[in-house]
Amino acid sequence: MKRHLLLPIVAAFLLNAQAAVSPPGEPARQAAQPQGGQQKAAVPFRWLEASDETEGVRLVTGTLERLKLGSEYGSASEAEKESVPIGTDGTRTTVKIYDRDVNGSRRLIETVVEEVRNLPGGRTNATRTVSRRDVDGRLKPIRKDTQETVPTATNAYQTTTIIQLPGPSGSLVQSEQIVQKEQAKGENQIEIDRIHMLRGGSGSWETSDRRVSTTRKTGDQFSTDEAVYRYDTNGRYQLDRQLSSKQWRDTRGGEQRELSTYRSDLSGRLNLDSRTRISKEALPDGTTQTTQVLEQQNPAAPSDGMRLVERITEYVRLAGGDRRESELYVQTPDPNGQNQTVYSQRIVEFK
Secondary structure, rough: OOOOOOOOOOOOOOOOOOOOOOOOOOOOOOOOOOOOOOOOOOOOOOOOOOOOOOOOOOOOOOOOOOOOOOOOOOOOOOEEEEEEEEOOOOOEEEEEEEEEEOOOOEEEEEEEEEEEEEEEEEEEEEEEEEEOOOOOEEEEEEEEEEEEEEEOOOOOEEEEEEEEEEEOOOOOEEEEEEEEEEEEEOEEEEEEEEEEEEEOOOEEEEEEEEEEEEEEEOOOOOEEEEEEEEEEEOOOEEEEEEEEEEEEEEOOOOOOEEEEEEEOOOOOOOEEEEEEEEEEHHHHHHHOOEEEEEEEOOOOHHHHHHEEEEEEEEEEEEOOOOEEOOOOOOOOOOOOOOOEEEEEEEEEOOO
16 A cells, blocks of 8 residues: 655634734743643543644644544554553553555554543643564564643643654654643633754754644634744744634534645745645434545746645444444545545544
C-alpha cells in the first residue's frame, strides 16, 4: 500500500487578514509551576500536536475535528483498536497496525499503547508509546509521549507534553516539549497560548514557535482566530501565519467547518494560502460520513486561485454492541484532473 502523507491543514474565515496580532510578552522557555484549583474535565482527552492548530484539552473549542492519518498508522491498510479500563480512573488503548508481506499474509508492523488516568484535583496524566517492527522483525520503541494537565486557576489549565525520540545511541531521549495554557473568559470565550520547544545544542529548551488563539461560542457555533509566531534570523518574534476557523450546523442538522490559513510574504502582507472544508452527516443506514476537502494556492501561478489538493472521506459504522468499524479513503487529482484513490485504511475498534 502506497504511503500517503497528509498535508497540514490549518484554520478558516480570517476576520482581518492584514492585522498582525502581537504576542503578549516573550514566551517562557520553561513550563511554569502549576498552582492549586479544581475543575472537572469538559472535553474528551486529546494529545497536543505541535503542527496542529490550537484546540482545548480541557475546555471546548469545537466538536468537529479534522480527519488525518496519525503517525501511528503510517502506511498500514489495516488496524485493530481496543480500549480497556485501568481501575476506576483510567483507560488503556492498544492499536495494532498490520500490513501484508510478499505472500499476502498479514503481519504486525506497529503498536501504539496509550494510558490515560484522571487524578484527584482535576489533573490528568497520559503516556503513549509507539513501537515499530525493525529489520530483524522485532518491535522496537520509536517514540514516547507523556502529557500532564493541571488546573492553575478557576477555568484555567496548563498542559505539558514531552516527546521522546531516538537519540544518537538509538535510545529514546527528550526532544520536544509543548506547553499550552487555556483560560475561559466568561461562558463564551476561551483563550489559548501554546509554546513549542526543541532541544538546543546545549541541551536546553529553545522556543520553535508560539500560537495564540481566541475561540468564541455562540449557541452551537464556534469561531476561532489564531496567530502563529516564529523567531526570525535576528532573534525577534515575527508573525508567520494568521489562522481562523468557523464551525456550525446546517439546516439538516449536519456539522460543517471551514478552515483557512493566511501566510506572511516577504513584505509582511498576509495572503490566503489554503482552505479546508469539512462536513459530517448521518446516512440513512446509521453510518456517519465525514468528508474533508483541502484546497491550496498554486505557488507557481497564484493568480489561478485555489486548486483541489486532497479529498478524504471516512465512513464509521457500528458492527455490534462492542465493535465499531471505520474506512477511510484519500483521493488526489491525477494529471487529467480526475480524482484517484491513493490510500485506504480500515480500523476495527473493540470496546
